Amino acid sequence: MxxxxxxxxxxxxxxxxxxxxxxxxxxxxxxxxxxxxxxxxxxxxxxxxxxxxxxxxxxxxxxxxxxxxxxxxxxxxxxxxxxxxxxxxxxxxxxxxxxxxxxxxAELPATAAYRSLMAPLFDVRMQLGDADYEREYFRRAFSAAAGWQDTPEARRSARRLRLQAPPWxxxxxxxxxxxxxxxxxxxxxxxxxxxxxxxxxxxxxxxxxxxxxxxxxxxxxxxxxxxxxxxxxxxxxxxx
Missing domain, CATH: 3.40.50.1820 (Alpha/Beta hydrolase fold, catalytic domain)
Incomplete structure (x- = not known):
């Protein structure tokens, strides 16, 4: 089996x-x-x-x-x-x-509040640099600063984050x-x-x-x- x-x-x-x-x-x-x-x-x-x-x-x-x-x-x-x-x-x-x-x-309060916070950032994600977007994403989503190391892996991770479509x-x-x-x-x-x-x-x-x-x-x-x-x-x- x-x-x-x-x-x-x-x-x-x-x-x-x-x-x-x-x-x-x-x-x-x-x-x-x-x-x-x-x-x-x-x-x-x-x-x-x-x-x-x-x-x-x-x-x-x-x-x-x-x-x-x-x-x-x-x-x-x-x-x-x-x-x-x-x-x-x-x-x-x-x-x-x-x-x-x-x-x-989408109509419930925590989700609506999250979307109102994050949607403006998603709207301009293609106009931002990878590191800038990552920092702002973490600040808004987790109220925390994103740790940044200038390595190939970190740069790929930041770019990958910026290229993700809105989850809603x-x-x-x-x-x-x-x-x-x-x-x-x-x-x-x-x-x-x-x-x-x-x-x-x-x-x-x-x-x-x-x-x-x-x-x-x-x-x-x-x-x-x-x-x-x-x-x-x-x-x-x-x-x-």
Whole structure:
């Protein structure tokens, strides 16, 4: 019997396996794939984000084995959820970690406030330099200064950030029948608002330590693995 596939989709910071340091051990029990979204490459110059391309990467990774579980962080949760919207038969379960699925909650207060703060910056992102945009993005989004080192990696990271499209434009809606866990860090009203909305529509919501990366905490990692295992056991029982 083949292992069930688990596809990991990163957010804005690190990518590939580096984005999921606590989840590497999932490969012992599952067929784990740590994807790289379009424009995320350790050497090549970044390109503009492409939601359709990211959805295609996820769908291709699921199609080749008949479906699997999807674990996604931040902006990666947008493409993961859209893949589930369009191909629910391929997505056995969704784990959305601090999901930036702002189009679902556009009319709610925390989301509306975030968009009013960030939209003017997105509107002029192509007129700004990479480092200037990164500094202003971190100041607005996290009330913190972005650490800057003038290295090739830092320059690529700043450019990649500037080339990301606004997360509130994705045509998302709820996916009935796909078991979903939303994991948040309990630190930011925006993500708690999105999680509460998803919980009201059938998702399971859990909070773990770790701020914007609760998947890096022992508790968050346990929650992710337990949820995938529970859905997997349920699927196996139904198949037998």
């Amino acid at each position: 083949h292992k069930q596939r688990v596809v990991f989709v990163h957010g804005l910071d690190s990518f590939g396996a580096a984005a999921w340091p606590k989840q590497h051990g999932v490969a012992l029990s599952h067929d784990a794939l740590f994807l790289r979204r379009r424009g995320f490459d350790p050497v090549a110059e970044p390109v503009e984000s492409d939601l359709r391309a990211d959805v295609g990467i996820i769908v291709e990774s699921l199609s080749e084995i008949g479906g699997g579980h999807v674990v996604a962080h931040e902006q990666g949760a947008v493409s993961a959820m859209l893949a589930a919207v369009e191909h629910p038969h391929l997505v056995h379960s969704l784990v959305l970690v601090e999901p930036a699925c702002l189009s679902l909650t 434009e994705a045509p998302l809606h709820i996916v009935p029948g796909v078991p979903t866990l939303v994991l948040t860090g309990g630190w930011e009203p925006l993500y708690e608002e999105i999680a509460a909305y998803l919980q009201e529509t059938g998702a399971l919501h859990r909070v773990a330590a770790g701020g914007h990366r609760p998947q890096d905490s022992a508790e968050g990692d346990r929650m992710i693995r337990s949820f995938i295992a529970e859905v997997g056991r349920s699927m196996s029982a139904q198949a037998s």
